Amino acid sequence: MTHTLLIVSLPFEPIVFGIKLNMHLILEYLAFFVGFRYYVFSRKHGVDTISSSNRLTIIIGAIFGALLLSRAIAFLEEPFVHYEQGWMALMNNKTIMGGLFGGLLGVELAKLIIGEKQSSGDLFTLPIILGIIIGRVGCFLAGTNEFTYGRQTSFFMGMDLGDGLSRHPIALYEVAFLLLLFIGLKRIKKNTKSLESGMLFKIFMISYFSFRFLIEFLKPNTFFVLGLSSIQLLCLICLIYYYKTISQTITYVLQKLHLL
Template identity: 40%
Template sequence: MSGALLHTVFDVLAWLGAAAAAYGLARQGLRFPAQSFALPYIAALVFGAGLGAYLFGSANLWLSGQSGIARSVEGALAGGIVAIELYKWTAGISFRTGARFALPLAVGIAIGRLGCYFAGLDDFTYGTPTTLPFGHDFGDGVLRHPVQLYESAAMAVFALFYVLAVLNRNAFVITNGFYLALAYYGAQRFLWEFLKPYGTLIGPFTLFHLLSLSILLYAGVMLATAPKARPLHERAVA
């Protein structure tokens, strides 16, 4: 099976995994704001995520001296955040609606990054050369950091942490899970960017370094201003 086909297979598995995670949360009795299920909300999310994915993915490709069009999961995440915040502002929605996306986000990235790994050199998500024993040869005889696996493992750890928090009815984690996921994702992604062959934008920092810091800052502000979590006997999150 070709790398591109494997990537597509894992993309589908990532969506299925995210859907299964969302279903699992519903089975735990957690209720989420109805607004996050509304068609206009979903439309804004899909549009923003799609635009961000191609905008940032392609920009990073060009900054790295490559031609063509590319997608980025981090770009999709940033685009989706901006689109939803704009939608909420225009719709007069003042409360938070992202809680139900925490586990699906972590599971989706953990699975999806495996597809990036199997896609090989054509995917341009591999790491810089390394002499470490777990370096991977993607087909050109050079051992590189398998950064896709690093990110997949990191997000799997967050997913496990979140599941344990849900099972223990941790009100803060359940209510603010999406922003915790964003903060964790931004921090780990910032670190892995030092192990990628991307073109720099400011000093040693790539476009995704700056995007990771932006996501981390957004998550930090949202966590710092988070309202008090609702009592768990209500089994509701906002």
């Protein structure tokens, strides 16, 4: 009896009833839907000290901040190319890194306007991670049609992502990292009763932006400022934003090591 190995070529665009499906777009919409439903479920079964009206204002602030900065940072990845492509390309191109940091700024501005003092990020943390994981699967299936692929490599993890070259499958690296981060943060949330409000979201942002800063070295970027890509510069800005949390964490770890 013979067995046939099914090899899916990238980009993966199956044809159903004569229609070519854009799996990246489908999974992107699915990511938003699943992430939002998970957020609703978490809020319903958890404790949210922020009122519904203030929470709605915060969400609106996050949406507008994410929309603006996700486009701006995507434009800065290849500014000359995107400028030539025109306004439509500017509106279509986006990056999750700009979306996250823009959303953060939008939330802080919204909270400042309505006078909300409590941290609001913890409730969004796990839904955001789950959404990014689903979205990154879509990026992987898009192959080299999406700029989430890596440089050519002879590394055993190298894959043909659609152009006949062996490349780092950066989207898969990110999925693996985010799965571990999701599990880790879920355990922290469950087992740490005295966790400072907002700390879960801070750990996520610091961890994810640190990871993305490093993984950018594996991407075939062509536009640099001070030897770094626009994404890496944004990562550094985010880490500077959280410098107090990082400093406190380092001090805490050093104290624990000293006690050992």
